[in-house]
Each structure stands twice: as structure tokens, then as C-alpha cells.
Amino acid sequence: MRHVFVSLFLTGSxxxxxxxxxxxxxxxxxxxxxxxxxxxxxWRDAYWLAFRKGGAxxxxxxxxxxxxxxxxxxxxxxxRLDVLPDDRDPQxxxxxxxxxxxxxxxxxxxxxxxxxxxxxxxxxxxxxxxxKPAYIFWKPKAxxxxxxxxxxxxxxxxxxxxxxxxxxxxxxxxxxxSKMRGGNWESETTIHFLTDTRIxxxxxxxxxxxxxSLLFADAPFTEWEERPLAGMxxxxxxxxxxxxxxxxxxxxxxxxxxxxxxxxxxxxxxANLTPYCRxxxxxxxxxxxxxxDGDEMLVSYxxxxxGTASIYLARVPLPxxxxxxx
Numbered sequence: 180m181r182h183v184f185v186s187l188f189l190t191g192s193x194x195x196x197x198x199x200x201x202x203x204x205x206x207x208x209x210x211x212x213x214x215x216x217x218x219x220x221x222w223r224d225a226y227w228l229a230f231r232k233g234g235a236x237x238x239x240x241x242x243x244x245x246x247x248x249x250x251x252x253x254x255x256x257x258x259r260l261d262v263l264p265d266d267r268d269p270q271x272x273x274x275x276x277x278x279x280x281x282x283x284x285x286x287x288x289x290x291x292x293x294x295x296x297x298x299x300x301x302x303x304x305x306x307x308x309x310x311k312p313a314y315i316f317w318k319p320k321a322x323x324x325x326x327x328x329x330x331x332x333x334x335x336x337x338x339x340x341x342x343x344x345x346x347x348x349x350x351x352x353x354x355x356x357s358k359m360r361g362g363n364w365e366s367e368t369t370i371h372f373l374t375d376t377r378i379x380x381x382x383x384x385x386x387x388x389x390x391x392s393l394l395f396a397d398a399p400f401t402e403w404e405e406r407p408l409a410g411m412x413x414x415x416x417x418x419x420x421x422x423x424x425x426x427x428x429x430x431x432x433x434x435x436x437x438x439x440x441x442x443x444x445x446x447x448x449x450a451n452l453t454p455y456c457r458x459x460x461x462x463x464x465x466x467x468x469x470x471x472d473g474d475e476m477l478v479s480y481x482x483x484x485x486g487t488a489s490i491y492l493a494r495v496p497l498p499x500x501x502x503x504x505x
Contacts, residue, residue, distance in 0.1 A: 199456045201493040207254060209489035217490060219468030219479035222273040223300055225249050228479055229269035229280060230490055236463055239265040243282055251477060251492060262293050262306050272319040272350060279350045281309060281316045290333050292316035294351055310345060310353045318369045318417055326350055329368040337364035337386060344400055357401040359394055371418040379450040381427060383413040393450050415466030424498045430465030441465045441480045445498050456495050463488050
């Protein structure tokens with residue numbers, strides 16, 4: 180199956196006061212289905228874009244789709260993953276030799292995270308369970324000779340929720356490093372290495388206030404300090420560093436938790452966030468992924484601002500390093 184962009188928006192360099200505007204936004208997949216929750220990497224001289232295709236945001240009929248492109252304009256389906264009735268929340272991890280795809284698969288009340296991988300971009304391994312049952316695997320990061328990620332337990336009881344920092348040597352077998360926080364609606368938590376020995380984690384709180392917190396830990400990452408962020412919201416977020424500039428891409432809300440949209444922030448060594456670029460989006464939206472392209476970044480995300488949830492790819496200027504900033 181081949182996919183081509185179906186719409187194109189060109190914008191100026193600044194479309195909102197104080198913010199950089201996207202140079203270009205294209206719709207990659209817009210077919211009337213609910214296409215959402217993107218993961219995006221470059222591997223083996225090609226772009227790999229994963230997302231969930233289903234009947235609705237919370238329907239139990241989703242499959243994971245992985246698209247491949249050499250130019251970001253024409254896409255070919257490389258994999259369709261259907262482990263359980265509903266597969267969602269794809270995560271991609273690209274290494275020198277291997278591309279990993281992580282999947283949260285749901286059947287009734289049963290939830291299990293799985294991993295599959297490819298060494299050649301053509302054949303994929305049989306999906307294998309990752310970490311513990313009922314834990315959602317989230318945003319793996321390569322560090323040194325291994326990998327780190329988080330996993331949060333899914334529960335309709337906020338008091339039963341918790342999030343763990345986990346680590347792996349091979350991307351397949353994962354073990355717990357520490358409990359980061361628990362007992363208060365913990366959800367998606369993205370880690371970022373501020374230095375070789377210090378982590379910040381951007382934590383989403385599913386219900387209650389505040390909806391977002393920062394967690395800090397120094398090596399060996401077993402003790403965590405929290406800084407609540409009043410008025411902030413994280414969801415589907417991920418972090419990056421380009422030319423020494425730290426970037427967080429996430430769902431955000433206007434005042435009063437109304438009108439969701441996709442925002443790209445920069446942040447300093449203390450994890451203070453500064454809005455950088457707001458992408459055209461709204462309604463059911465966000466879950467972005469970023470790949471560098473020269474002096475620009477390509478940003479995948481989903482949005483329903485034009486109707487049903489569709490997958491978009493934006494081209495955004497990279498933020499310039501600030502003199503004197505680590």
C-alpha cells in the first residue's frame with residue numbers, strides 16, 4: 180500500500196506572537212479512520228513513521244501501521260501489527276543495527292506491552308512481551324551501552340497507579356531501576372538526560388491537579404525529587420537535544436484546559452520550559468515525534484482539526500543555541 184500527502188499548508192516564519200511558525204505542514208494519512216499516536220525515526224537512510232489506525236480514540240479495534248519513506252513524500256506500508264484486538268501507543272527505537280517497535284496491546288481488561296524488531300527493514304521478529312503485564316511501555320532512550328525507558332501501570336484506580344524507570348542492555352529484556360512516583364494517577368512519563376548523571380522526567384497526571392510535574396534524579400536514579408507545574412499539561416510527549424538545545428514536544432491546552440493543540444518547547448538545564456512553535460492542530464491531537472533534517476526538524480503528529488484524526492508532518496526551523504547555555 181502506498182500513501183501520499185493529501186494536503187499542504189505553507190506558513191510564514193512567525194504565525195503567533197513570540198513563536199516560530201512551521202515552514203510547511205503536510206497530511207500524510209487522512210482516510211476517515213482514527214489515525215493517531217505517532218512515533219517517528221530515521222534509520223537506514225529512510226524515514227519510519229508508526230501510528231495506530233482504529234475506529235476511534237478509545238475503540239478496541241486498532242492496528243499499528245509502520246510506514247517507510249526515503250523522501251517523506253511517498254510512503255509505503257512496511258508493517259501492520261495486530262497482536263491483540265487493540266494495538267496502540269507505538270514507540271520506535273533506532274540503533275545502528277536494529278529498529279525496534281514497541282506496542283501496547285489490549286484485549287478486554289488485559290494489557291501487555293510487546294516488542295518486535297527488524298535488522299533489514301523487511302522481516303520482523305515475532306512480538307515478545309516487554310516488562311510486566313498491565314504496564315504501558317513509554318519512550319525508550321539510548322544511553323551509553325544500553326537503554327532507558329519508563330513504564331506506567333494502567334488502572335482505573337488512581338491510587339493503584341505508578342510509574343517505573345526501567346533499563347535494558349538489548350532492547351528486549353527490561354528490568355526495573357526504581358519507582359519514580361505512585362498513588363496519584365501517574366500516566367505517560369518521558370525521561371531526558373540533562374547530563375550523564377542527571378535525569379529529568381516529564382510526568383503526566385491523568386486526573387487531578389497539577390496535571391504535570393517534573394521529576395529529577397541523579398545516578399543511580401533511585402531517588403526522585405518532584406517539582407509540580409501549575410497550569411501545564413503533558414500528553415504523548417517526547418524530548419530531544421539538537422546542537423545543545425533541549426526540546427519537548429507535547430499536547431498543550433489554552434487557559435482552562437480548553438482547545439488542545441500541539442506545542443514544541445525548548446528547555447534549559449533546569450528543565451524550565453519556553454514555548455517555541457505551535458503547530459496547526461486541535462480537538463483530538465498531538466503525540467508528536469521529531470527527526471532532524473539539516474537546520475530544520477520534521478515533526479509528526481496527529482490532529483482532528485480538519486475532521487477525523489489524521490497524521491501530519493510539519494517542517495520547523497531548529498531553535499538556535501543560546502550563547503552561554505549548556
